[in-house]
Amino acid sequence: MATNQKKHEPPKELFVPHERKEDTSERITKPSRSFFQDARRTFFKNKSAVLSIILMIIIIIMSIFAPHFNEYGMDEQDLSRAKMPPKIPVIEDLPFFGMNGTLASEFKGDDVEEATKNAVMRYNNDEDFIDIEVLSEGDGSADSAEVAATYHIYEAKEMQDEYFWLGTDQLGRDQWTRIWLGTRVSLIIAFAAAAIDLLIGVAYGGISGYYGGRVDNVLQRILEILIGIPNLVVIFLLLIVLQPGIISIVLALTITGWTGMARIVRGEVLKQKNEEYVLAARTLGQSNGKIIRKHLMPNVAGIIIINTMFTIPNAIFFEAFLSFIGLGIVPPEASLGALVDSGFKVLRLYPYMVFYPAVLISVIMIAFNLIGDGLRDAFDPKMHK
Structure with a gap:
């Protein structure tokens, strides 16, 4: 019986002594954070809020320094440059930005000649600096003809070398x-x-x-x-x-x-x-x-x-x-x-x-x-x- 029992015993090398270790079930694996640290972490996960803060910082900085980006003062008035449209260097030749220094609008009349006359009168009779594009020649009824007029005001006022990035107001202020x-x-x-x-x-x-x-x-x-x-x-x-x-x-x-x-x-x-x-x-x-x-x-x-x-x-x-x-x-x-x-x-x-x-x-x-x-x-x- 003893011999048979020893035959069925597993080898002793399969047994490894168990080393008692510290109980880690209650251990905190992450550093504790205060309420305000949690709040900051949650806030910075909000992309729209973070982007808004960055945007507001840029706006605040621009409000401080941007008025000094050009030579025009806030109260500097000059009626000769009143109501100038926006014109920005480099992008002035890109039509989809609308910063090319021109005024554009559509005018109607009984015929093309009358619509063109209305455009010329609207833009100070500077006919040499107005581009006319016929949109509709009309059918003889009232205001059936329509033209698109583009006024090159910077050229008309001989101010091709000047740039007003966002235009000027009624008194010529930048x-x-x-x-x-x-x-x-x-x-x-x-x-x-x-x-x-x-x-x-x-x-x-x-x-x-x-x-x-x-x-x-x-x-x-x-x-x-x-x-x-x-x-x-x-x-x-x-x-x-x-x-x-x-x-x-x-x-x-x-x-x-x-x-x-x-x-x-x-x-x-x-x-x-x-x-x-x-x-x-x-x-x-x-x-x-x-x-x-x-x-x-x-x-x-x-x-x-x-x-x-x-x-x-x-x-x-x-x-x-x-x-x-x-x-x-x-x-x-x-x-x-x-x-x-x-x-x-x-x-x-x-x-x-x-x-x-x-x-x-x-x-x-x-x-x-x-x-x-x-x-x-x-x-x-x-x-x-």
Whole structure:
């Protein structure tokens, strides 16, 4: 029996002594990240938000340095070069860019001769510098003939060697310089208004939400009164009393603009002030001011940043709106809204004067909204992976 048992035993070399190792089932294999590190990681995964930040950095840099790219000043007027279309070196010969320094439009008449006459009259009777292309010879009825006219205005004014990259306005001022200076003014107003909203709204909402009780009741009744007053009425009255300018616009935007921030911060503080970390800070004897600054504000920083990013495009829109209706920046100063207003008056004849500032306003507002969307997702714990 013993011999048979040994025959069925496996060889001893198949057995390897087991070495006891440290239990790795609970080991954290990745470094721990804070909430803000997770938020940053999630934000940079949002390609549209990152692209918007890069675009806004470029626009801000251009608003600082681009006015110095040529020799024309913002207030440099010359009626001899008024309403010149855009003309850019190198690409002026590429037809699909539309930067060749010509004015083009279509004209109608009872016959080709009358349509051509209308084109010549429209372009200062400089017939030698107008190219006419017949689109329709007409059938004898009213305005049945149509021609396309191209006016070589740079040649007509003997300015072939000059270049106005975005054209000039009615007074001969360079649009490139004025658009970027106007962008600078609009951004200054927007950032200043957002910063004041941030300071007042966060302080007001934080105090109201943290102290609660009678303090909250009094502060909220004041806030409800301010919210009940139409925003535009307050802005109009203030701009009528004050001289139009950057300071008056910033004050007008911040008189009632901070109320939204205050209500959001109050709501967040009301949710956070009964959390355990706040109770622990009170138990340790920290002052109310320190609890608000050191504990509550960092925990509501996400919603504050997001709301601020949405405040900036709103401020840009309000500034453009006020300038468009004549209550904003006063000429010769420029802002994007003032440039749109100036170009809108001659939209049908010189569309480039309103096109570029309008596109820039749209790009800035879309970029800030995309950045705000990215920040909102970044500060949402559900989006962290």
